[in-house]
Amino acid sequence: MSDKAKIAVDAMGGDHAPQMVIEGLAAARVLYPGVRFVIFGDENVLRPMLASFPELDAASDLVHTDEVVTSDCKPSQALRRSRQSSMGLALQAVKDGEADVAVSAGNTGALMALAKFILRTMPGIERPALVAPVPTLRGESVMLDLGANVECDTRNLVEFAVMGAAYARTVLGLSRPTVALLNVGVEELKGKETLREAADILKQASHIPMEFVGFTEGDAIGAGAVDVVVADGFTGNIALKTAEGTARFMGELLRRAFGSSLLAKIGYLFARRGLRQLREHLDPNNHNGGVFLGLNGLVVKSHGGASAEGFKTAVITAIDMVEADLIRLISADLPDVPGHEEEAGAA
Template sequence: MAQPRTIALDAMGGDHGPGVVIPGAALSLERYPDQSFIFFGNEAEIAPLLDASPALAARARVVHTAQVVAMDEKPSQALRRGKGSSMWLALEAVQKGEAHAAISAGNTGALMAMSKLILRPMPGIERPAIAALWPTITAECIVLDVGANIGATARQLTDFALMGAAMARALFHVERPSVGLLNVGVEEIKGAEEVKEAHALLKGAGELPLDYRGFIEGDEIGQGKVDVVVVEGFAGNIALKTAEGTARQIGQYLKDAMMRTTLSRLGALLAKGGFRVLKEKMDPRRVNGGTFLGLNGIAVKSHGGTDALGFASAVDLGYEMAESGLLERLASDLEAFHHRLGSVSPASN
């Protein structure tokens, strides 16, 4: 039976603040009714929305703060001025053990900087990564890094592989997730030196808690060829944004085509059920939420402009990761792998 989990929410983050965060939490509560919530933000704005959702209000408390991290604030400014903000307090609740996961739709750079400062990287982790769920033809896969870091060393890429595999085990319930390195070709002579070095490390490190499949190309992500796709953050973020934009573009193409003539509109009406299924599969709100992996705590970043349905997906992700025991398994995997490499980092951060 699932254990009760407490989720800390930055109620003021994102483009819409409490107007999306509160109803999003209510939707997630319907799916996982053993959750409880701590909302951090302006109580005067939060309270009326909670009053409209009695089931959520019964499982929530509010911690008031008038301080908010602006969406355009630089990470360095957020660190200097953000202590006591809704974002800071949500992360601090995880660090203190008052909550099992923190969710924010706020400023990505500020959230990463604060997460690293408050939750601290796991032993041996040089750079945490943002991992995103990616819909595929078969199911879903995990792609990381999608924007936390620009560039990555071979050692960091191998750490991303282990972190992604741990997340895949937690969410997909696969004991040995398949992992691929994103590259410009599948031949071993192709790609940046860091990617080729990471390939050699993953091939030669002995028994790993994953099934390493070598290089994959960008068009293979959506085919579901592997459970985890490893890439440095610059290329990963471009791939993610390109895929999201392409999904919207195809959706608009279909809509325009179906409305062109009376006959096509009749065809659209007859195919309404099929189009509904397609729309659901292509809806980015279903997989909204990027997880910061490699920290001593769970932090999930929701898209800033999402609606309640999208925010609920991010809350679901935080809950599922807390419920899975991800952090403990990942810490064990990293320690064993770094020991094999003969490069164990100091145990304290």
């Protein structure tokens, strides 16, 4: 199925677009030669770039627009002015059935606003959430929400857990992933009331293919203590950015340490293989590709500062989502959540 996926691409979004977008698409196509792309952006800029990658050019339809969603564009502005932008048209292609999934490295807030407006949320889902893989000592876990919803109620957190579990079954290949709510402690009486209420509901959702284990703390994320970490967007975004900053901090400390003396430089020669593995494991480009869950269509968000390698990873994530039929998985799980049975039946 992955070889038949058709991907709508916002070629103008991202710090290094459109060059890194085109190079990333070309690299992804080497791995998935049957995939086709609908590329939205400035034809005058993109056509010469595509000419450098004849096989990608042959597998792509280029749709011209000179409208771009800028990095400082507010979500409200995007809704009023950006329907014909490269981002808006990519989302519309998914809505119209002309593509299976949209990929963009553009403004996150604008992308979420446009995606909600154009694609709408799935029946039974109140708010979509942004989920992404995070590196851990065990390999990878997944985390959501990463900033799409600053404030969340009990229902939102429950829906995030269900959607996150479906996503984890796809990207981690687990039949029954472990799920926990991010809290200030693991004891049942800790944290805000919304967290405790969400935990009570999730304990009852035993028919969903996931294992709810209660609460987890921030220091357990990197250990990979659970497969799915659930939080409101404010908390999740801070946790993710803190982890990324800590990884860069440690990398810089190691660089300085190994360059501090001749003996340290000699030590680096013996340690460089392990350090290279560490760098690759922590490199955000190798874990790139957040997914907006809960929409009537698949949308993948690449890091704005991603390299071509990182954008390739986001495209591969998009292909995986299409292959797994993620929306169907979420739709199948929702009726088993207490409080969602009637809504699912009505839908």
